[in-house]
Amino acid sequence: MGKEQGHLPRLxxxxxxxxxxxxxxxxxEDRKTGWLGExxxxxxREILLHCMAKFRLCCAVYCLMPDHVHxxxxxxxxxxxxxxxxxxxxxxxxxxxxxGNPGARxxxxxxxxxxREEERRPDVFESTVGYIAANPLRAGIVAEDQVAEFPYAxxxxxxxxxxxxxxxxxxxxxxxxxxxxxxxxxEEGM
Numbered sequence: 001m002g003k004e005q006g007h008l009p010r011l012x013x014x015x016x017x018x019x020x021x022x023x024x025x026x027x028x029e030d031r032k033t034g035w036l037g038e039x040x041x042x043x044x045r046e047i048l049l050h051c052m053a054k055f056r057l058c059c060a061v062y063c064l065m066p067d068h069v070h071x072x073x074x075x076x077x078x079x080x081x082x083x084x085x086x087x088x089x090x091x092x093x094x095x096x097x098x099x100g101n102p103g104a105r106x107x108x109x110x111x112x113x114x115x116r117e118e119e120r121r122p123d124v125f126e127s128t129v130g131y132i133a134a135n136p137l138r139a140g141i142v143a144e145d146q147v148a149e150f151p152y153a154x155x156x157x158x159x160x161x162x163x164x165x166x167x168x169x170x171x172x173x174x175x176x177x178x179x180x181x182x183x184x185x186x187e188e189g190m
Contacts (some may be wrong), residue, residue, distance in 0.1 A: 016112075016114065017075065017080060017082070018075055018078050018079075018080055019074070019080070019182065020075050020114060020115075021073070021114070021115040021119070021125065022073050022074075022082050022112050022113065023070070023071075023072050023112065023113040023115065023128065024071045024072075024082075024112050025068055025069070025070055025110060025111040026068060026071075026090065026106045026107075027067065027106065027110075028068060028106060028107070029104075029105055029107050031068075033066045033067050035097055035100065036064055039100060040096060040101075041151065041152050043099075044069075044096065047089060047092040047093055047096065048062065049156055050092070051085050051088055052157070052158050053158045055075075055080055055082070056075065056076055056079060056080045056181075056185065057080055058073070058157045058174075058177075058178060059071055059072065059073055059156040060072045060074055060125070060129050060165075060174065061129040061132050061153070061154075061155055062155065063132050063135050063136070063152065064152035065139065065141075069093075072125075072129055072132060073085065074178065076182050077184075077185035078185060079185075086110055090106055093106065126171055148166040155170075155174070157177055157178075160173075160177060163177075
């Protein structure tokens with residue numbers, strides 16, 4: 001793990017490839033607020049969908065907060081590359097931020113946490129996703145009984161527009177879809 005001048009330390013590129021799971025946090029420069037709304041959320045989801053499809057990823061959860069964005073991405077193909085996906089996402093999301101909010105843009109570099117093997121166990125992974133989805137509650141934006149109504153949190157799995165982190169059977173569906181995608185990726189690699 002080396003540190004470039006002015007950059008957060010990163011693991012080697014291989015840590016972000018293949019079936020890696022990464023918690024990404026993109027913070028808006030100077031913690032600028034005022035950009036979060038329905039228009040940006042719609043554009044965000046469009047960009048995220050393209051990013052997930054292009055780089056063969058699933059987003060188990062995203063949560064847009066007033067000054068930053070949390071996402072947990074999981075690769076399903078040996079060619080998945082989350083560092084490249086993050087650069088693609090940031091380029092397009094910054095353009096969307098600037099369009100409606102002059103001066104709003106993400107900081108130069110996202111924070112990331114590559115989940116270790118024990119953090120990828122379904123029970124631990126699901127707990128991490130739940131913690132991220134509950135950020136609006138901990139920030140005092142919503143009451144405990146309104147967390148599922150927070151309009152700026154969800155998931156993104158290409159081909160499954162109705163999949164919701166708030167559905168009772170979300171995890172069963174998510175893991176079934178993910179395993180099918182991994183099998184597809186293995187077949188493509190043959």
